[in-house]
Amino acid sequence: MEFLRQLDGLWWLLLTLTLLLLTERALHRQLQTLFLLLTRREKVSIVIFSLLFFPGVFIHETSHYAIARLLKVRTGRFSLIPSTTPEGRLQLGYVETESTDFLRDALIGIAPLIFGGAIVAYIGLQRLQVLLLWEQLTGGGWALFQQALVDFYHQPDFWLWFYLIFAVSSTMLPSATDRKAWLPVGGIVLGLVLASILAGAGPWLRLNLLPRLNDLFRGLSLILAISLGVHVVVLLPVWGLTTLVSRITGLKVA
8 A cells, every 4th residue: 555655646647648538539529520510521620620739730740750860760751731541540740750679769759748748837837827726726715716717817828828738738649659669668667677676676666766756657647637627628618519510500420
């Protein structure tokens, strides 16, 4: 039980990641449905959807490219133009990189989460002060929370920062292709930890490594929680609008 308490950040990370993935997929599906109902043209709806998330796609693909060049990995074609894969999946952009060792592949794959997470953290914590809003919600009482909510909304360039968090956080999670090299890297790290424990370094790891690792997990959880909150706020009106348009037009998207 003590071990579980020392890694509470991991459980928060898994929870926020799961909720963000579910909410993100639901929101993307609702947005695509709404645009298709409004335009009744698949290509036009794809263009609108792509433009909405363009800042996030730009950060996602350029982060791949920048880390690849930094690690001296050759790059190929680079595109920010949406296309449909042979499997029927919408691809908002891509950058081709040379297949190299699993460590560099893993770093290139995780780059969007690092860059995107840093942007979300900066906007959420520095520009929008979401921690202050959370503190008022959890301990300040309803009146103080209402005032904090008003102050939160009236911050300079609020809608710009809110939109950027939404666009970047919706596209920062690594794709299945980006995650391919994570398994061997994770296996090596786990093997090294187990070997260290067997060699008698368990108490040292528990005292020195686990607290820092838990702080990392907590930080990532906070970033994902900010992203989750923004997605929930956007999802509710989009779902309502999609339902309304569907009833007015009598159309449904399978």
